[in-house]
Amino acid sequence: MANRFQPLLDAQRGHFLSDATKSYEWRIDQLDRMERMLLDNKEAFCAALYQDFGKPPFEQLFEITVPAGVIRYYRENLKDLMAPQPVPIPQGLEATGNRGVVYKEPYGVTLVIGPFNAPILLLLDPAIAALAAGNTVILKPANTTPATAALFQRLVPAYFDPRDVSIVTGGREEIADLLALPFDFIFFTGSSAVGKVVMRAAAENLTPVILELGGQNPTIVDETANLDIAAERIAWGHNAISGQWCIAPGYVYVHESIADAFIAKLKAAIVAMYGDDPIKSPDFARMISTHDTERVASYILPDKVVHGGRYDIAARYVEPTVLYPSTWDDPALQQEVFGPVLPVMPYRDLRAMIDIVKRRPKSLAAYIFSKRQETVDYILGSLSFGGGCVNQTNLHCWIDSLPFGGVGYSGMGKYYGKAGFDALSNTKAMLIGNPDLRLDVFPPYAGKDIEKNLSVFS
Template structure:
């Protein structure tokens, strides 16, 4: 089926080969087009998100404002990002007039595959970075958000030439066909299982990839923490997008001396945010499918449920649910929940928690609430994870200056801001010499002072 997409791929490849996408004007024009597409149809984008899985107004606008912020960053900093970067070279060469330089050049035709949970933001943020770096882009929105995907299919051709930005919709068959093409770069956001499929396909063409995956993200609340602050942050961070957020707290480890008090406060925070019946809350999204609803509901252990516990598979609804006291063997602790069911475990020694967490797959995010700087530093120093927060959750992904991405099974490669531009660019390293300067490294070597020959490089 790859022939169905061959024409658009070939068109982008031919356009890229003319060097037109490398110009500053082309990049700024693509960013401006993306900005207009978002602004001109903001209400339609928000309506599509609500239609697909009941996203509330704040989460709808978040998907518009974050890409807009990234567009503004690249527009305002493009000259600096595109400028050749001088690098230090050995003094012996520099004194002869040589200089080192790194130039950032686009890879070429880039495939961006987006997920369902943030179907605008997590498709366009990588695309914006790719365009700023001078790459034409083929977008593949999630098929499980059909209203949003249909809007992409309608609007992309209205705002972009197909040789610059194109969109392909569909499901597994379409993505499989796309992956047969020899893209110059692939950016995938989604599950680890599909990420492996993408990486295997990319290996056939030695195509570089960025994989944004996920994991079961740990959160620690120690005995010195501000419990009110921790409860509010975790209640929101875990239940936003109905828990379908790759950086959401996946479970909480609370010091035994404050665990009961914390759970009481967390229950109160969830109820205050979403009401006694969250199914009626305009601020609580739905699960993406009946299958995922049933999966997440299966993690609920009735005897450990201290809040919530109800689910309606046909309505794609799982109530915000707290499981306490949980333990490491509970069903919800065996994989990424990706839904509004939160296990809460007690601990007495932070080192025991850290030792246990180090046996897990490396997560996309981790969080700690504490006033003890030594505990905070031990947590941050000992655990490997993509990124995170101290005394906050989730908000690190809103900061364009912070590179975003996973490590190990939670992903590879970073983007956002300068990191995104660099990731979607080949760093072309150059040693530049004046035309009349020679560096003698040539044979025959007999009778020559080898140390003197090597000296300029030391």
């Protein structure tokens, strides 16, 4: 049976093979169209986010302003990113009129599969990088945010030629059919479980992939930390989007000497942000589904609740909850929580604690709160993770100059800014030879000074 999306792939590939997408003008035109789609429909996008899972205004606008900033970066830097880059070559070759050049060329038709938690930002940011690099794009938004997906389905054809950018909506069947096709590149953001499915499918066609996944992100608060700053930033970083983002602090290790003080300040910070009854707060989002609400609520151990603990399955609500003292045997530490339940554990010895953390699956992010540079250097040198912050949470992933992505279980590949352009481009390395230079390195070799002739390559 023919794949229903084959004609869509064929149309984009035919357009790509015409070389139309490789020009600077085409790329700028796509970026301009993307920007107009976002800004012309800002209110509609915000309303869709609220309809899908009650995103508050700041989190709504965040999903518009960040992609707009990425577009601005590429518009300002695209000519430099596209330009062939001279690179050093062995002195002997360079002295005889040869030179090395690296070209960046687009891969071709790119499939971008987005997640539900940031259904605009995390669908469009990869697409923007792909377009800037000269690729055509097929977008697959999350089916668990139906209002946002429906809006994309209406707007994308209104702003883009389908040979440049198209959209496919639906669920597992549609994703399975898409993944059966031989795309030139696949960019997936979502869970590690689905990431494995994507990677297996990509392997059938040897399609390169970027996988932006997740995991339990460690947060370490040592005895020198500014506890007011740490508590406030962890409270926001963990509970924004109701804890449903892959870079949220997943658990906290706090030095035992300041654990009680930290817990008190963390509780106060949560109340300051969301009030005594967060279900009434206009700034606290809902869980994406009743199933996920049940899942996250099951992690709440009543005897360890020091803050929060209430939930309403029908309302898709879990209160910002702090569990202390948690242990690695607790349900909330068996997998990524992806919800507003935060396990906190005390530690005494930094090196012993880091030894425990580094033996667990590598995380997408990690956060360190300390005023002691020696501690920061030790953690950064010993612990492997995708990226993170010192004395801050979450914001590293929205900065163009900081490549964003995971490692190991939390994903592969980096993007944002120049890293995104490079990731969505094939690096074509070229040696440009001197047309008049004879190299005496060919047979027959009898009577030749082979070492001398080979010295040109060193």
